[in-house]
Amino acid sequence: MNLSEPKDLAALLEALLLASGKPMSIERISELFEEAERPSNAQLRKALEVLEKSCKGRAFELKEVASGYRLQVRARFSPWVGRLWEERPQRYSRALLETLALIAYRQPITRGEIEDVRGVAVNSQIVKTLLEREWIRVVGHREVPGRPAMFATTRQFLDHFNLKNLDELPPLAVLREMEPAPLALDEEDAPVPDALQARADLAAPMQTPDEKPSFRSLLQELDNMESGLKTDFDDLPDEPQTTNRE
Known part of the structure; x- marks a missing residue:
């Protein structure tokens, strides 16, 4: 050769x-x-x-x-390729997807700031799930009373959603400003619309090379999002080497 x-x-x-x-x-x-x-x-x-x-x-x-x-x-083969895995992909709640979207577009952001935008408390399990999947990480603490942790997305997040960098996130200018509205106690776990869940299912981890979902597809049915896009990791500390838990 x-x-x-x-x-x-x-x-x-x-x-x-x-x-x-x-x-x-x-x-x-x-x-x-x-x-x-x-x-x-x-x-x-x-x-x-x-x-x-x-x-x-x-x-x-x-x-x-x-x-x-x-x-x-390639993406067009995903409906058939996905049938190779008998285990049903993990289902994601609307609350989790909204939280992930806010972190992606407003990073670095604290849990309290997420709650201010969503108008409802963030379930601790949501943050734990995103950290365990290594889609988000703690990048520092806000210099305010209590010094709350600030969250940002990771390179694993970019890889999983088929993105080279944050510049490739779809623009939020076309989406409406979020209008906080109180949710009933059981709405946090309310079913996600079928079309959105189907796209989230495609985001389940796969052990072989496969087409990843676009972040745009996960946002299409997440209405009422607030604009404010961060476009790089330059002001964030270097990401430590971590072990993939998937």
Whole structure:
């Protein structure tokens, strides 16, 4: 195999990405080569371009997300591919999806600030679930009495929702400003509309490469959201290395 030839190198990268089953950065791919044979970053990117073009007309595609590159099944095949998993995907409440959306668009944000916007207390289990799924993390504490924790999304969140960075979040300008309204005690666990739940079901963790849902699809039926988009992680501390619990 001639690793200086983009086509040969692209075939090798395809094998590595298929075997990995998770996103791989240029730096991580480079580490897999012996020093004497290691391609330059420019050569790796060229080979990835070749691989991307070779996926045209095939059932899978090369996708760049926050943590790197991965091969995944195209979205149009998801209804059939999803039947490979007999276990029913975890169901997400409207309250959880609204909380996640607010963190994504208003980060860093405290639990109290989320409650101010939603007009209802945030169930502790919702925050626990989002932390356990490693979709959010604590990035500091607000310098106010009580020093409440501030939450922000993670790279795992971006990877899961098929995003390269926060710039790719759908704009909120088209959504209405949230109007806080008291909820009955049992409304926190009220059923999510079927169309929204179907999109959330697609977000269940999969052990093989597959197309991830877009965050836009999860927001389409979440009405009354407040605008205010954060577009980068530059002012947040570096994310510590964590173990994937999924």
